[in-house]
Amino acid sequence: MAALQMNISCLIFLQVLLLLLSLFAQTNAQGLKVGFYDNTCPKAEGIVKKSVLDAIKKDRTIGAPLLRMFFHDCFVRGCEGSVLLELKNKKDEKNAPPNLSLRGFEIIDNVKEAVEKECPGVVSCSDVLALVARDAVVALNGPSWGVETGRRDGRVTNINEARANLPSPFDNITSLITQFRSKGLDKKDLVVLSGPDSYVARVWVTKLYAAEATCGGNEERGGAEAGLIGVNGLRSKADRRRDGVKRKAQPHCTSWFLNWASDQMWNPTDTGRHLGSRGGHTVGNGHCPLITNRLYNFTGKGDSDPNLDTEYAANLRGRCKPTDTTTALEMDPGSFKTFDESYFKLVSQRRGFFQSDAALLDNQETKSYVLKQTKSYGSTFFKDFGVSMVKMGRIGVLTGRAGEVRKKCRMVN
Ligand code: HEM
Ligand SMILES: *[C@@H]1O[C@H](CO)[C@@H](O)[C@H](O)[C@H]1NC(C)=O
Ligand SMILES: *[C@@H]1O[C@H](CO)[C@@H](O)[C@H](O)[C@H]1NC(C)=O
Ligand SMILES: *[C@@H]1O[C@H](CO)[C@@H](O)[C@H](O)[C@H]1NC(C)=O
Numbered sequence: 001m002a003a004l005q006m007n008i009s010c011l012i013f014l015q016v017l018l019l020l021l022s023l024f025a026q027t028n029a030q031g032l033k034v035g036f037y038d039n040t041c042p043k044a045e046g047i048v049k050k051s052v053l054d055a056i057k058k059d060r061t062i063g064a065p066l067l068r069m070f071f072h073d074c075f076v077r078g079c080e081g082s083v084l085l086e087l088k089n090k091k092d093e094k095n096a097p098p099n100l101s102l103r104g105f106e107i108i109d110n111v112k113e114a115v116e117k118e119c120p121g122v123v124s125c126s127d128v129l130a131l132v133a134r135d136a137v138v139a140l141n142g143p144s145w146g147v148e149t150g151r152r153d154g155r156v157t158n159i160n161e162a163r164a165n166l167p168s169p170f171d172n173i174t175s176l177i178t179q180f181r182s183k184g185l186d187k188k189d190l191v192v193l194s195g196p197d198s199y200v201a202r203v204w205v206t207k208l209y210a211a212e213a214t215c216g217g218n219e220e221r222g223g224a225e226a227g228l229i230g231v232n233g234l235r236s237k238a239d240r241r242r243d244g245v246k247r248k249a250q251p252h253c254t255s256w257f258l259n260w261a262s263d264q265m266w267n268p269t270d271t272g273r274h275l276g277s278r279g280g281h282t283v284g285n286g287h288c289p290l291i292t293n294r295l296y297n298f299t300g301k302g303d304s305d306p307n308l309d310t311e312y313a314a315n316l317r318g319r320c321k322p323t324d325t326t327t328a329l330e331m332d333p334g335s336f337k338t339f340d341e342s343y344f345k346l347v348s349q350r351r352g353f354f355q356s357d358a359a360l361l362d363n364q365e366t367k368s369y370v371l372k373q374t375k376s377y378g379s380t381f382f383k384d385f386g387v388s389m390v391k392m393g394r395i396g397v398l399t400g401r402a403g404e405v406r407k408k409c410r411m412v413n
Helices: 002-029 044-058 060-075 105-118 125-139 159-165 173-181 187-193 198-212 224-232 237-243 251-263 310-319 336-348 355-362 364-375 381-392
Strands: none
Touching (some): 044 060, 044 105, 060 105, 060 125, 060 381, 105 125, 125 381, 173 187, 173 355, 187 381, 336 364, 355 364
16 A cells, blocks of 8 residues: 555656656746746837838838848757847858848837837847848838747857758758758748748739729729839730730829839839739749849850759749849739739749749748648638747757847847
C-alpha cells in the first residue's frame, strides 16, 4: 500500500515537473504575448498606431518600406532591432547591399520618441518595429492581427550578417524554402509573406474603378484606364485584346488621372513609387539591376528568362536598358484584370517580377497556394498573412532579461 502511494505521488510529482518544464520551455522559446504592455504601458499600442497613421497620411508610399523593415530585422539575428543600429564605421546592417531602398527610419525614431515620453525605458525598439509593421498594413487597408510583444533589443549589428541572411531576388525555390525553414518558417509562410501587396492592389483598383465614373464615365472603361494608357502605356496589347474592348488614351483623362493618382497614393510618372498596381511581390519598388539578367542573356545565349512572360519581358526591356542601374520600376505588367486579382495572379501568369517571385511556381505546395488564391480572389490571404507575420515575429527573439530596452533605436544604451 505504502509502495503504491509512493508510486502515485511519484507519478504526480513527475507530471507536475513535466508540466512546469514544458511551461518553462514555452515562455523561454517565446516569452512573447499579445498585450505584453497592458500593465506597464497601456497606451503604447495606441500611440504607435496614431503615429503610423499620421506618417502614412503624410506620405502613402512609406507604408511598404515600414513593413519591409520588420522582415529585414527578423531575418538578421532575429527580431531584435538590429536593423536600426548604426555603427560609426558603417559596417551595420543598414549599409549592407540588400538594404536597397530601405527607408522610414526617421518614422521609427518618431514613434519611439512618442512612446518613450509616455513610459520611458519600457517598450523595446524591436516591439516598435513589430507594431509599426502591423499598423502600416492596416493603414494600407490590409488585414489586422494581434501583435505579440515582449521582445528586447539586441546590442549587435553586422553588415555581413545582412548579406548572409536576407534572401536575394535571384534565389530559386529550393534556396528560398531552405532559408525560410532555417528561420522556422514553412513553405506556406514563404508564399504568404511574399505577397504583401496584393491586398493593397485590390483596394486600389476598387478606387480606380470608382474614379472612372468621374472621368469619361464608363464608356468602354474610357476613364481612369484610358488615363493609364496615356501615362505610360501601362496596359499591354495582349491584355487589351483579351478584354475585347478597344480603348483610346484620352488626353484630358490623362491629366485628370495624374491629378487623381497623386491625390491617392501613387505617382504614375515616378515609376517606382506606386502602391497599387504593383504585383511583383510587394507594394512599391524594384530596381532595374535586379532583373536585367532576366531580360538579357539569361543563359548566355542572348535570351530572356523562360519563366518570364515574353510580352512582359519585352515591355520591361523597353524600360530597363542593360546598363541601367538606377531606374526604379513599377512592377505592374499592365493589366487591370490582374490588378485586382493581384500578386498571386501575376505570378501564376509568369509575370512575377523577381526570379524569387517566379520561383513560387516551381514547388508543388507554393504553386498550389498561388493558384488557390488566384481562383478564390485571395479568400484566405488576409487571415494567412496575419498568422505568418506572427510567426515571423518570433524569429530569434530576446526575452526576459536578455538584451535591453534601447532608449534610442539607432544606438545601444
Ligand atoms: C521571399 C524572399 C524575399 C526577397 C528575395 C525579397 C526581395 C525584395 C527586393 C529585391 C525588393 C526591391 C528592393 C528595391 O529594388 O528597392 C523588395 C521590396 C519589398 N519587399 Fe521583399 N523580399 C522578400 C520577402 C519579403 C517579405 C517576407 C516581406 C514582408 C512581409 C517583404 C516586403 C517587401 C516590401 C514591402 C517591399 C517594397 C519596399 C518599398 O517599396 O520601398 N519582402 N523585396
Ligand atoms: C544602404 O547601403 C548603401 C551602401 O551599400 C549605403 O550607401 C546607403 O546609405 C544604405 N541605405 C540606408 C538607408 O542606410
Ligand atoms: C538553387 O540555388 C542554390 C544556391 O544558389 C544552388 O546550389 C542550387 O543548385 C540551385 N538549384 C537549382 C535547382 O537550380
Ligand atoms: C552573353 O553571354 C555569353 C556567355 O557568358 C557571352 O559570351 C556573350 O558575349 C553575351 N552576350 C551579350 C550580348 O552580352
